[in-house]
Amino acid sequence: MESQSRENVVECFIVVRLIVDRRFFIGASAACSCFMCASNSFSQEVAESMPSCAIMTADDQLASDKIAESEWGGNAPQNDDMGFEASYSLRKRWNPDRREIRVAFLTNPPIADHVFRAAQGWEPYMKLKFKRVNVRDGADIYARFAPGQGHYSYIGTDCRWGYANxxxxxxFGWEGSVSTTDLRRVTLHEFGHALGLVHEHHVPGSDISWNKPAVYDYYEKKYGWSKEKIDRNILNQYTRNEVRGTAYDAASIMHYPVPREHVIDPEDVVGWNSNLSQGDKILIGKMWS
Structure with missing residues (x-):
């Protein structure tokens, strides 16, 4: 692995773990990061070459919940056989009867065309299409380009709250030139959030053997994160009352990288995934069937 060029590493795609338990749709917003090769030698040094990011929540959760309910009645609090019990477990799902999500770019650099085409990589696997529109015509997703400020997206219907606030x-926070692999990886990941998907490493059943002292040390020193912020962004799992979905999928485009130094069991290492996994395709198809 050490002898390979960075570009060859980016193009590598190895599944480490698969079927456990994966979920989606939560009552929170997220900012995120995107991925590369998975192997049990994937190192912190390689992970550090890519940007990391933090979960964001709507400042007014009640307002964002009302937006979610107005989009689709199924987002309302409910007590069903999947365990949705209280208001904190409101989902942020776009109406499953939708067949179109409107996308506007707040600025229009040449890279915007490439980003939109990369986002369409989700379309063959769902009965939903992205439609590019002008800002003045109104959209569901409003994307900006802010070099150096990281990559992130609100989750599902929280996009409507995010634009208003x-x-x-x-x-998208790229600086300088962007490889085709990096652009695809980041775009698919961010649009996955906008479609309603959460970070894969948080889902119930992921059971990653975190080396917590190493994780706390790394994120405190590199990003200045507090213990609470590290717990929220890296270590905590959602409960089965908060999210739904298919099986946990280490190959998912929605997975954070997990370097060797951050886990006890080397089988839990996950690299920067660059393509939609089979699990991603199945899940998005179930959301819009």
Missing amino acids: DGHTMS
């Missing part, structure tokens, strides 16, 4: 719902 932050002026954008998705942000």
